[in-house]
Amino acid sequence: MNTRLVRAAEQVLHAAMQQGRVTAADLACALESAQLLQSPETAAELNRLRARVPELEAERHSTNEALSDAAEQLRADRDRIAELEAERSRPAPVITAAAGLERLRAALAAPVEDPAHAEDVGAQVQRLRALLRGQRTAVGDPHDSPPHPEGRLGDDLPGEER
Template sequence: MSAHRVSAATGVIRAAMEQGHTAAEELAAALEVAQLLQDPDTAARTAALQEQVLRRHAAAEVTGQLVLGLGRDITAFKARIAELESAPTVIYRAEHPEIGLVLGTYATQDAACKHCEAMLGRRDSEHLLITWVPDDGDPLPPVELCVGDDVVRTGYLVTPLEIDASYDEEADE
């Protein structure tokens, strides 16, 4: 005899009687609802299954929240991608236009400047002070490589070039 099972059955019967149930069938039904008429193995398996169902339900709820969050993130990312795709892109051309030399085009101004500095270093290594001077009259100003304390022009320029994201038939040609 299990004192725990007897105590549990007593509690269920007492609660049923307090609710006005006195017939043997009603008390037995209360015991069945409380799963006290099952053998202990069946009751343990039932409780384990109920626990699994609760855990899976909680996991599904968390998964649902994650999916909703990911959906919001994807929507925001798509909007940002569309914004970036429609924006013009700027690349930078490293050049020495006075002698017709184009060194290359780069995604960053820093990379284009480094190429010009490397070319200057091959030709004129005694100048230690390097300065990049912008042309202030342009919204996307080119910068010119100058050297020395007197800011001597070298002729090397880094020119920003705006590239449209797509063809526009209405644009001036």
């Protein structure tokens, strides 16, 4: 005889009778609700399942955290993509030759604050001067270009008929 089970059944039956349950069916339902009518195998399986509940809850918590992190990253990526698409759709600022020249003069006139970067600034100034020479050449008289290699005129001259 398993005294632990007998004592548990006694307590369940006593509580059921105090609630006014006195028929055999009522008492059997009370024992079933307390899971005292199960086979030893079924009870052992139920205990194994109960033992896994904390493990499964911890796994669910870990999964929820990972899912939350992934959703947060997706929102950040979505926002960044929207920013980049907005930048791409914005027209580029048009810089006229005069405005570009003025910005270049201002940059060249600005003193170098950090002597450690003086060499980098010097190289940048040389590149900017070369760029400026190229722009001056490009903005110059369009008819100053060298003649066509075969000595004939281009097709795009005004007033020329084909």
